[in-house]
Amino acid sequence: MPIADYVPYAQIASSFAAAIGLCLTATGLLLTARQLSRTRSVAALQSLQEFYKATNEREAALAEAPGDKRHAFIEFMNFLEVYSAAANEGLLTGVTLEIVNDKLIDSIVLLKKLNHWHSAISESVTGPSTYRHLCKFVSRHKAAIGACSESAPN
Incomplete structure (x- = not known):
């Protein structure tokens, strides 16, 4: 059989090999x-774990600070500012964003009720950019903050 007779078989084999390669x-x-x-799921879980670790550290530092707790309180406010920025700018997504938003809203509701910290917040503002992201977060979530404020015990 001449070689030319094998060309159709070679074309079929080549097509078959291409189909397998495609699959x-x-x-x-x-x-x-x-x-x-x-990988994204693992990264989200790690972000949440880091968030809760940092939250617990800031809250523990505030609770355990001897005497004047202003420094620990301002650190907590800065922590809220950083996570507000992350939430506002789309750095968090999915359930991570949902959980961080819930914690930020809860913290804001609590801060509104703790009148003795209001002067410390005012005194810590050094310019128009101080707590800018936190203010933006509050503005975006006014309805949720209001609803939580009404349902939270005094």
Whole structure:
């Protein structure tokens, strides 16, 4: 049989190999997408764990500070400012954003009720950028803060 007779078989084999290659490539892309999704989930969990660790540290420092607690309180306010900025600017997503928002709202509601800290907040403002992100967060979430304020015990 001359070589020219084998050309159609070679074309079929080549097409078959290309189809297998395409299937393998598609499978690889799906596995990569799944891995990226899992990586994002792990990153979100790590962000939440870090958030709660930092929250507990700031709250414990405030509760355990001897004498004048203003420094610990201002550190707590700065912590709220940083996470307000992250929430406002889209650095957090999904359940991470939801949990951080809930904690920020709870903290703001509590701060509104703790009148003895209002003067410390006012005194810590050194310019127009002080607590800018926290103010923006409060403005964006006025309804939720109001609803929580009404339902929270005094």
